[in-house]
Amino acid sequence: MSFPWFIALRYLTARRKQAFISLISLVSILGVGVGVMALIIATALMTGVQGELRDRIVGATAHINVYKTADGGLLDVEAEVKKMQVEGVVGVAPVVVGQGMVVFNGQQAPLQLKGIDPAREVQVTDLGSSMTAGSLAEFVAAPETGPEDEPIYDPILLGQDLADRLRVTVGDNVQIMTPEGVMTPLAMMPRMRRFQVVGIFKLGFYQFDANYGLIPMSVALDFLSQSGPDAMQLKVADLDEAPAIAARLRDSLSGTYLTEDWTELNASLYSALRLEKVAIALTIGLIVMVAALNIVASLVLLVVEKSRDIGILRTMGAPASAIRRIFLLQGLTIGAIGTGAGTILGLLVCWVSEHYRLFELPGDVYQITRLRFQVVPLDVLTIMASAMVICLVATLYPSRKAASLDPAEALRYQ
Numbered sequence: 001m002s003f004p005w006f007i008a009l010r011y012l013t014a015r016r017k018q019a020f021i022s023l024i025s026l027v028s029i030l031g032v033g034v035g036v037m038a039l040i041i042a043t044a045l046m047t048g049v050q051g052e053l054r055d056r057i058v059g060a061t062a063h064i065n066v067y068k069t070a071d072g073g074l075l076d077v078e079a080e081v082k083k084m085q086v087e088g089v090v091g092v093a094p095v096v097v098g099q100g101m102v103v104f105n106g107q108q109a110p111l112q113l114k115g116i117d118p119a120r121e122v123q124v125t126d127l128g129s130s131m132t133a134g135s136l137a138e139f140v141a142a143p144e145t146g147p148e149d150e151p152i153y154d155p156i157l158l159g160q161d162l163a164d165r166l167r168v169t170v171g172d173n174v175q176i177m178t179p180e181g182v183m184t185p186l187a188m189m190p191r192m193r194r195f196q197v198v199g200i201f202k203l204g205f206y207q208f209d210a211n212y213g214l215i216p217m218s219v220a221l222d223f224l225s226q227s228g229p230d231a232m233q234l235k236v237a238d239l240d241e242a243p244a245i246a247a248r249l250r251d252s253l254s255g256t257y258l259t260e261d262w263t264e265l266n267a268s269l270y271s272a273l274r275l276e277k278v279a280i281a282l283t284i285g286l287i288v289m290v291a292a293l294n295i296v297a298s299l300v301l302l303v304v305e306k307s308r309d310i311g312i313l314r315t316m317g318a319p320a321s322a323i324r325r326i327f328l329l330q331g332l333t334i335g336a337i338g339t340g341a342g343t344i345l346g347l348l349v350c351w352v353s354e355h356y357r358l359f360e361l362p363g364d365v366y367q368i369t370r371l372r373f374q375v376v377p378l379d380v381l382t383i384m385a386s387a388m389v390i391c392l393v394a395t396l397y398p399s400r401k402a403a404s405l406d407p408a409e410a411l412r413y414q
Contacts (some may be wrong), residue, residue: 157213162209285386
């Protein structure tokens with residue numbers, strides 16, 4: 001063990017008259033540890049919330065939406081699908097969107113109608129793996145009549161939260177009304193049609209599970225009085241490449257096409273989450289700053305208390321640089337112990353919370369159903385490095401003060 005390390009460790013484990021200084025050092029270690037632990041937990045929490053929201057959103061919606069503003073819109077679906085199957089795109093599906101009202105047993109709720117091609121829809125969203133009741137196999141347009149001229153209603157899929165609110169189960173018939181009216185001899189009446197619930201889905205994002213109803217594309221075009229799909233939904237292999245692929249499509253297609261990727265659709269949400277993550281990190285980082293002030297205080301007290309020892313070491317030939325290293329190493333040791341302990345505890349709390357799903361949330365309030373803790377190694381290393389740098393800066397003044405101490409002045413009254 002080197003001379004500076006030996007002296008630094010002796011000072012850290014001081015007893016009897018120097019016990020108060022050791023107590024301050026312990027408080028400094030606890031402060032650094034608590035600060036680092038809180039930073040790791042808060043950063044993992046915010047990263048997990050961002051990831052959970054992103055996964056829910058991109059699982060329920062397309063990564064890129066493509067619109068056509070001329071030539072009657074997207075009339076030739078097959079031709080449009082071929083145009084948009086470019087490098088990086090793994091799925092393309094048409095979609096029709098409309099507003100409506102669903103009525104069942106005297107209860108009613110607003111409804112976002114979405115007309116889909118089920119064979120293609122599962123290529124761009126997580127609908128296929130999100131069915132909680134029924135199946136997509138029955139999701140085909142029904143014939144006009146059934147056996148013995150009994151009516152057979154067109155199928156519809158409802159979100160889990162919407163079905164729970166209306167107390168609807170698979171096999172029930174619901175009535176859908178849309179603002180697109182029908183002229184009658186008496187007046188303009190809302191368009192109404194009965195549908196049979198053939199399935200219930202849960203995508204895990206409350207906005208979709210509580211408001212969406214899915215019907216076949218052909219039925220949606222007729223019911224909503226549209227000649228073709230509103231947009232083409234695209235799924236890409238790499239989420240981060242979605243903006244670049246959208247830009248390439250916009251450039252390769254004629255000027256009558258518009259593209260919108262998932263980052264544009266949710267820009268305000270992710271901007272707010274990033275800002276909140278930075279604000280929380282800065283606020284909790286003040287804990288580490290307070291701990292650094294404790295390190296300054298403990299080292300300054302130690303310099304005053306050990307002025308006689310410093311004077312003796314200097315007269316025995318110890319250079320000023322060695323004295324400086326003693327106090328630098330002592331401060332860094334405090335920082336390293338606190339940072340290591342805080343990192344271990346922070347990672348442990350994140351693992352336990354994530355593994356046992358300790359924090360469940362009401363989806364109608366927070367959009368997501370639980371808090372995730374996603375630990376990013378780079379974030380952890382950044383926090384550890386920042387804490388060590390703060391502790392190093394805190395040792396600079398006390399170590400310089402100790403190195404510049406005059407041996408004659410220190411030993412004058414000894």
